[in-house]
Amino acid sequence: MGARLVLDAAGPNxxxxxxxxxxxxxxxxxxxxxxxxPFIHSLFENSAAVAAGIESALKALGRTDEAKVIAQGxxxxxxxxxxxxxxGMLERGxxxxxxxxxxxxxxxxxxxxxxxxxxxxxxxxxxSGKASWGNPLRKKDMPAIVAAHGxxxxxxxxxxxxxxxxxxxKKALGIKGPKYIQIHVPCPPGWKSExxxxxxxxxxxxxxxxYPVFEMEDGVVTKVRKIPKTRKPVTExxxxxxxxxxxxxxxxxxxxxxxxxxxxxxxxxxxxLAGEKEPVATTxxx
Amino acid sequence: xARTFTEGSKAVAEVIRVxxxxxxxxxxxxxxxxxxxxxxxxxxxxxxxxxxxxxxxxFSAASVVLGASATGARTYTxxxxxxxxxxxxxxxxxxxxxxxVVLTCANRAVSAPINIWNDQQDSISxxxxxxxxxxxxxxxxxxxxxxxxxxxxxxxxxxxPVMVCMDxxxxxxxxxxxxxxxxxxxxxxxxxxxxxxxxTPKDPLTYGAMLGPEAYMESRYQLDxxxxxxxxxxxxxxxxxxxxxxxxxxxxxDTYKTEDAEVILVAMGSVLSTIKEAVDKLRDEGGQKVGVxxxxxxxxxxxxxxxxxxxxxSDVLVMDRxxxxxxxxxxxxxxxxTFCGRKSTANIKGHIIGLGGRDMTVxxxxxxxxxxxxxxxxxxxxxxxxxxxxGQKL
Numbered sequence: 001m002g003a004r005l006v007l008d009a010a011g012p013n014x015x016x017x018x019x020x021x022x023x024x025x026x027x028x029x030x031x032x033x034x035x036x037x038p039f040i041h042s043l044f045e046n047s048a049a050v051a052a053g054i055e056s057a058l059k060a061l062g063r064t065d066e067a068k069v070i071a072q073g074x075x076x077x078x079x080x081x082x083x084x085x086x087x088g089m090l091e092r093g094x095x096x097x098x099x100x101x102x103x104x105x106x107x108x109x110x111x112x113x114x115x116x117x118x119x120x121x122x123x124x125x126x127x128s129g130k131a132s133w134g135n136p137l138r139k140k141d142m143p144a145i146v147a148a149h150g151x152x153x154x155x156x157x158x159x160x161x162x163x164x165x166x167x168x169x170k171k172a173l174g175i176k177g178p179k180y181i182q183i184h185v186p187c188p189p190g191w192k193s194e195x196x197x198x199x200x201x202x203x204x205x206x207x208x209x210x211y212p213v214f215e216m217e218d219g220v221v222t223k224v225r226k227i228p229k230t231r232k233p234v235t236e237x238x239x240x241x242x243x244x245x246x247x248x249x250x251x252x253x254x255x256x257x258x259x260x261x262x263x264x265x266x267x268x269x270x271x272x273l274a275g276e277k278e279p280v281a282t283t284x285x286x
Numbered sequence: 287x288a289r290t291f292t293e294g295s296k297a298v299a300e301v302i303r304v305x306x307x308x309x310x311x312x313x314x315x316x317x318x319x320x321x322x323x324x325x326x327x328x329x330x331x332x333x334x335x336x337x338x339x340x341x342x343x344x345f346s347a348a349s350v351v352l353g354a355s356a357t358g359a360r361t362y363t364x365x366x367x368x369x370x371x372x373x374x375x376x377x378x379x380x381x382x383x384x385x386x387v388v389l390t391c392a393n394r395a396v397s398a399p400i401n402i403w404n405d406q407q408d409s410i411s412x413x414x415x416x417x418x419x420x421x422x423x424x425x426x427x428x429x430x431x432x433x434x435x436x437x438x439x440x441x442x443x444x445x446x447p448v449m450v451c452m453d454x455x456x457x458x459x460x461x462x463x464x465x466x467x468x469x470x471x472x473x474x475x476x477x478x479x480x481x482x483x484x485x486t487p488k489d490p491l492t493y494g495a496m497l498g499p500e501a502y503m504e505s506r507y508q509l510d511x512x513x514x515x516x517x518x519x520x521x522x523x524x525x526x527x528x529x530x531x532x533x534x535x536x537x538x539x540d541t542y543k544t545e546d547a548e549v550i551l552v553a554m555g556s557v558l559s560t561i562k563e564a565v566d567k568l569r570d571e572g573g574q575k576v577g578v579x580x581x582x583x584x585x586x587x588x589x590x591x592x593x594x595x596x597x598x599x600s601d602v603l604v605m606d607r608x609x610x611x612x613x614x615x616x617x618x619x620x621x622x623x624t625f626c627g628r629k630s631t632a633n634i635k636g637h638i639i640g641l642g643g644r645d646m647t648v649x650x651x652x653x654x655x656x657x658x659x660x661x662x663x664x665x666x667x668x669x670x671x672x673x674x675x676x677g678q679k680l
Contacts, residue, residue, distance in 0.1 A: 030496060031501075040356055041494035046349035049349030049350050053349060057353070084346070088342035088343070092341075
């Protein structure tokens with residue numbers, strides 16, 4: 001879904017790479033391919049470096065007008081195993097848009113924890129249990145890591161707001177240098193949520209402040225998606241997903257939910273999300 | 287053509303320059319550094335018009351040339367030792383996608399213990415990566431091999447990556463008079479790279495698709511066949527190089543005084559010159575019938591050529607500068623396999639020599655030849671210092 005939005009916005013004149021993951025697996029089973037654009041999948045961790053090579057080749061061959069380069073990866077391929085290649089691509093300033101589809105765990109291999117898995121989330125490698133509330137760590141702050149490389153454009157987005165995704169992709173492709181968009185994409189089997197509620201779940205992540213949607217240009221937050229004036233508590237988001245159900249069942253869960261509420265409150269404070277009516281996006285300078 | 291007295295790494299860089307690569311990407315590691323430093327200088331002063339991508343690791347270097355090659359660029363990288371091992375995952379990917387990347391391996395030992403000196407454990411350890419592997423005997427050959435490598439790799443019948451292996455320090459850091467091919471000669475020998483398939487919106491192809499059990503084996507079979515069939519092109523290109531440039535250092539193999547030889551030594555790389563010196567000494571002084579088989583192409587492994595060159599000998603002494611711990615010398619195993627089910631009754635004896643930069647002297651070679659009758663079930667590890675073995679008996 002995220003990839004379709006990105007491709008629709010980008011148009012036909014692109015060359016795209018993809019890390020190993022479910023997107024690659026279900027779109028390129030030989031002898032068929034779902035990609036109507038030039039596409040290359042190499043390995044799990046080198047989507048950014050392969051894209052850097054493509055961009056360098058286009059430059060060397062005088063073909064830069066032919067295509068924009070878009071690298072794609074999941075949250076694991078981006079924030080964990082692929083972080084070094086991404087860092088190199090950003091640092092060297094390649095004219096590449098990197099898109100991270102963030103479904104918050106290694107879903108292709110059956111729901112294992114990644115660096116972008118949220119706090120207290122139940123996964124197969126961070127299971128909740130008598131001695132565990134699930135993932136003990138908070139999400140790695142990828143947008144800040146990318147921005148620290150001096151990338152001119154960094155944005156987060158959510159499939160709950162498809163027009164916003166498309167706008168950001170188009171905007172990013174108009175900027176020279178390395179760009180990064182991280183798109184929140186629910187994975188119903190991994191999140192143990194109702195497929196029919198996918199958009200609602202994605203929306204709740206944003207509205208509760210757990211998934212801040214913003215744009216950073218040259219390291220400064222230039223635009224955020226405001227959340228409703230009457231704040232929705234994080235429980236509204238958590239309770240519609242099986243991956244957080246232990247928080248409502250085990251004694252002491254309220255305490256953990258408070259910690260998650262605090263993460264949301266911090267996000268709201270940090271990005272200035274509190275505001276007027278939803279879903280109008282307004283501009284704030286920080 | 288110009289003869290200059292130059293360093294091995296510089297000679298290689300000069301040849302890479304006249305090959306006109308579009309994208310060069312490498313990560314510095316001893317003893318490969320001089321090659322990439324020289325190429326960087328050429329880009330900086332405008333002598334080489336290429337995108338030079340200074341990456342953060344060998345893994346990315348290999349990934350960058352993969353992406354660039356798939357986009358239709360002529361690409362080059364260089365590495366050694368730990369860098370080769372870090373690249374390994376990408377090496378398999380490059381050959382699997384049939385991308386004609388050329389890579390120099392400045393052969394070096396592999397850690398631990400860490401050791402920056404020469405043996406061939408790095409390239410031998412990636413022998414199954416699906417790359418053509420060619421080994422240079424001296425600096426002249428190392429330089430010439432790169433021009434040949436691009437021709438072989440990019441030929442539509444081949445489309446495979448080529449690894450040119452040259453012994454670290456021994457060839458990368460020493461100086462010799464070298465004949466360097468001119469730009470005109472190189473342009474005539476190596477046409478521009480015009481691949482039939484590459485990444486472009488004009489013809490949107492999918493690279494790196496997933497193949498299930500119904501087709502994966504066929505894909506691997508085709509890779510193996512392409513690699514074996516590349517023998518023909520290696521021979522053809524070496525022959526054409528001889529005709530046009532005037533030098534020939536062998537094709538898949540080369541032989542030295544083997545016609546009447548009873549004892550033949552087999553090796554790859556720079557140790558061949560020391561072995562030839564020992565052979566000359568024995569022939570000159572004692573009239574012993576000794577010869578040398580140089581294996582120039584390790585992948586594809588020229589089974590027929592190797593057997594034909596060795597079948598008449600009574601003793602075949604194989605020199606390995608890398609081994610498979612728990613088994614033995616890798617070249618030895620390959621050579622022995624060529625004799626399987628054949629008529630020849632030659633005694634084949636394996637030797638592990640010169641690991642981690644240990645000198646292999648003419649004296650050591652003469653000892654190997656003299657001791658040929660002493661056979662055990664194990665390949666002989668030559669010149670071990672017993673005092674360092676903590677009381678273990680040899």
